[in-house]
Amino acid sequence: MKVLILCTGNSCRSQMAHGFLQSFDHSLIVCSAGTKASGKLNLKAVEVMKEAGTDISHHTSDSVDKYLNDEWDYVITVCGGANESCPAFTGKVKHRLHIGFDDPSDAIGTPEFIQSEYIRVRDEIKKGFYEFYLKEIKGNG
Template sequence: MKSILFSLFVALFFCATPASTKKHGIKVLILCTGNTCRSQMAHGLLKSYGKDLAVYSGGVKAEERVNPKAVMVMRELGIDISDHKPCLIDEYLDEEWDYVITVCDNADKTCPAFNGKVKHRLHIPFEDPSKVTEGTYEFRLNEYRRIRDAINDTFFKLYCDMEERK
């Protein structure tokens, strides 16, 4: 019972609290299809770079939970995304954003128009490591690491660019 209540609290806090009600510096929304892997890794990485970022993520068809392999490879970097909950982008459509970033082609194609103001809309696609179903467990896990590292490299450069633009 406690875990159900805790899960409900976390879901309400992370998904239902409008982004505009939270204190922030640069507001960033990262989108992908299910909000379970690439967007969650990008969310965790970007948030780890600086306290002045308000980072959110969502999916066009949010799944039930964050991909366990994504959680595992992020933990290897000391970043815990195990408490993240996939959210639908509908939660954020009326908000104002400094950056809205899609990390997969499907999200880029199906991303709805935002009613709020978006200063920068970027499409930075990454392969979906969950699509790798062949090979050993370690091989598949290495695909998650490879994508995580690509996201880390790209988003750190983006973060440095954001800092310069302030």
Template sequence: MKILILCTGNSCRSQMAHGFLQSFDDKLYVRSAGTHPAEHINPMAVSVMKEAGIDISDHIPVDVENYIDEPWDYVITVCSNADATCPSFKGRVGKRLHIGFDDPSKLSGTESYVTGEFRRVRDEIKNAFARFYLSEIKKVELPHCTCE
């Protein structure tokens, strides 16, 4: 199973999603990329992922053009900009999904506030990709929320 996760900078949200998804199943071929990749991964993303027991410190931002010719079972965008500007893939794409998250790297404020927001987004990514993994990859039927 080949999964590509896209964001704009490929420095934060897509890298966290990549880390979580790979941790769920090391048999998956997971890559992440950006439509306009940053120079390096966001240090706060590395830090909050370490807190969750996942080391993404060796990840580097990659341009989506590196993967454009490959076939993918899933291409998943995690930010609205990447969703809107997702390129047309020359290779086959089984399913294209959007699972969006706030961008904690754009925040300013106290260190405590910014760190808290990175943790919040990290946890949202973990939960959303766990649901994706269970429902799409493992084909486990999950209960629907009847919350208001």
């Protein structure tokens, strides 16, 4: 089973989703990419994922172009921007899904508030992708 998770920058939400989905089932082939990949991971995302027990520090931020010729069981977008760019995958994807999340890197305020936004979004991503995993991959939905 091959799953590609798409976002715009591939530095935060798609990376968290990638880390969680891989942690649920190590037999899955999970990749993440961005329509405008930043080339680096969001350090706050790495930090809050580590606090949740999932290390994504070894991930790379890759352009979606790297995966255009591959076949995917699922392509999942996690932000509005990438959702508009997905049709390029139509011929090589069995299932397209959109599971959207706020971008915690847009949070403005105190360091405590910003930290709380990363944690909130991280927890929403974990819940959303665990539900996807149970329903779509394990067939328990």
